[in-house]
Amino acid sequence: MQRRFFEIFGESADSGEARSWRNSIPTVVERLTAAGLGGVQVLLEMSSPLTDIRMDMVLVGSRPGDGRMSVVLVENKQWSRVAPASDSELVRPGNSRTGMLKVHPVNQVWGYRQALLDFIPLLRDADVFCIVNMHNADRAVLNPITPSAQQLSEVGEMRGFARMYGHGEERFFERALREFLSAENADTYAQELIDAPVAPTEPLMSAVSSGVRNRSVFTLLDEQREAYDYVKSRVAKSKKSDHKEVVLIVGGPGTGKSVIALELLDWIGRNGHRAVHATGSKAFTVTLRTKADAKSSRTRQIYQYFNNFSGAAPNDLDAVIADEAHRLRSAGHRSNEQESPQVEELIRAARVPVFLLDEYQRVRPSEVGSVELITKTAEAMGIGVHTIDLRHQFRCGGSPEFLSWTERLLGLDDDGNPPEPWRPQSGFELHVASSPSAMEEYLRARLDEGYSSRIAAGFCWPWNKPRPDGTLIPDVVIGDWRHPWNAKSDHPLEGAPSSSLWATDDGGFDQVGCIYTAQGFEYDYAGVLIGPDLVWNGTGWAANRSANMDTSIKRAPDFDLLVRHTYRVLATRGLRGAVLYSTDPETNRFLTEDLGVPVL
Incomplete structure (x- = not known):
């Protein structure tokens, strides 16, 4: 397994993972053989669709x-002690008071099932x-964390599965395996699963349009x-004990920050x-309102902006979900220079302020959102x-390698690694x-196939107002190729959607987007025009x-x-x-020549 791991991932498995293989896998294999199921196929460390998460064991046979x-998806845990976390579906392995909070293992493997x-x-x-x-914990340890004892939200759906x-x-383990599996056609079914096509993930805003306010779609x-x-759990605790706590959720493009935000808002x-959802992006907020129900006054109350909280009463909300919190502004973001910083206003407004951010998406000097700023502000206010x-990465078709490659390419890798050749994924x-x-031509062909695609560019061309007849001027000129920027207007113009809806409206493909209309959105294929504001000079970026x-x-x-x-933001929208x-x-x-990216 260690050799194969290195062949696939280009790095060695860490010692903890290898120890888990050694200690846990045999306990399942022993149950299979004891149950007379030696012919069942066992897939180890299989990737969950569209992610880099690996499932411990996938047993394949026939019913x-x-x-x-x-x-049968098997999640192995070596825990000998584990306790439920109060007011929560989370658990604490090891010491029940100081152990790190973890996802409930049943919820964890149930999520893999849903993804498949x-x-x-x-x-x-x-x-x-x-x-x-x-396999290391006895029934006395497990009883307090059974799905029914801990009142897991999906317990009804889980029953029987x-x-x-x-x-x-x-x-009992062997009896369940015999109930679920036989070795008939196991070889054939396992190969079919390995070769099975994976359906593309639904872009965030399409899923919102499908009904995020009515059902869970993620x-x-x-x-x-x-x-x-x-x-x-923090929201529940705040209602019982007047508890207040700031939660920071940090991750790069595709880690699902906005998905978490919208699922939390729904729950x-x-x-x-x-609860209120807030961003510093007009395009993102307008699109959410449009997809939910733009005409509803309740929708406008739910989806707000960071600068809407200056007059909010302390702890008036149970939760404020600050999405794209890297776009927080400093003090003086309004005309009154005595205003509090936005981060203070948001923390003050709710019992559970939640900040979701990616510090590498700060693209304007006025944007100050960072882990350090939020942490120091909360601590100064006496709040934990x-x-x-x-x-884990959930965008880029399950290819975290693309995000890592892009960060190394642009000199944004945390470890200072240089650009590396592209390995097809x-x-x-x-x-x-x-x-x-x-x-x-390439992106339009993808559009004709039913995929979404957009072209965005660095801000390296002038941006003129529309003509008197409402048509856009083709400001982005590269040789004989000429296209207009996305509309500046809040209202649709001749054949062009409003600026806020450029990334999601069908008419957006015919205009070139900018960082302010692309940030926060995703589409199937991203075209990026790199302007003369950033060039490779032979040894580095200038x-x-x-x-x-x-x-x-x-x-x-x-x-x-x-x-x-x-x-980085523009490249990782696809x-x-x-x-x-x-x-x-x-x-x-x-x-193309040094890094080996194929040419169209």
Whole structure:
């Protein structure tokens, strides 16, 4: 397994993971063989669809009696002690007072089941079961964390599909395996599962349009679920004991921050608590209002802006969910320079202020949101802070490699690693276009296939007002290729959606978006025009202030960093692929010849 792990991932498994394999896998194999199921196929460390999360064991065979494909997901835990966390679906392994909070293992494996059913159509005609293998813990330890004892929210749905067994319960484990599996057609079914196509994930705003206010439409996995359950527990605790706590949820593009925010908003509202979603992005908030019900006054109350909280009464809300909190502004963001900083206003307004942010998405000098700022502000106000790190990537077709590659390319890697050659990834396409026309042709073909796609650019071209007849001027000119920027207007113009809806309206493809209309959104394929404000000079990136038309950042002391943040955001909007084109020939040559990105 260690050799195979290195072949697939290019790095060694850590010692804890190898120890888990050694200690846990044999306990399941022993149960299979004792149950007479030695012919069942066992897939180890299989990736969950569209993510880099790996499931411990996937057992594949057929359902006894009818021969249909049957799959059992096994989550192995080496915990010998574990206790429920009060007012929560979370658990504490080890010491019940000081142990780190973890996702309930049944919720964890149940999330994997939901993801498989959501994204692998093959399994919708199969039986999919879940088992948590707690081989070091006896029944006395497990009783307090059984789904019914801990009142897990999905306990009704889980009944019959999810089981948990501990030390001394080997016979029950074997009985369940015989109930769920036979070895008939196991080889065939296992290969079909390995080869099964994965359905593309639904873009966030499409899912919101499907009814986020009426039902849960997102599957939350691992750290996502941990964040969701933790905030729920803090809201419940605040109602019982007047408790106040700040929650920080930190993660890069595609880690599901906005998904968590909207799922929390839905749960809090359905359970009779008061919560508001807030951002610093007009485009994001307007789009959420439009998808939910733009004409409703309640919708406008629920989806607000960071600058709406100056007059809020302390703890008037049960929760305020500050999405895209890297866009928080400093004091003096209004005309009155004596105003409090936005972060203070948001913390003051709710019992559980939740901040979701990615510090590498700060693209204007006035944006000050950071882990350090929020933490120091909360501590100065005498309020505790709990931070959750979302390390898994859920965008880029399940290719965290693309985000890592982009960060190394732009010199934003935390470890200072240099750019590296591109390694083609399953489920994600990366190209360098030979011209803007080639980019447009490729992306329009994806559009014709039913996928969403957009072209966005660095702010390196003038931006004129529309003509008197409402048509847009083609300001973005590269050779003989000419296209207009997205409309500046809040209202649709001739064939162009309003600026706030550029990323989600069908008419947005014919205009070039900018950082302010692309940030916070996602589409299947992202085209990125890299302007002369950032070029590769043979040894590194050179940022050129004079080539940038954005007056808000061109004078910033950290212009070089902000412009690299901008291109990172634009490149990581695509769920299934990205196409890059630089106006600088040397930069394109570097991407294609030195880094091996294929050319369109």
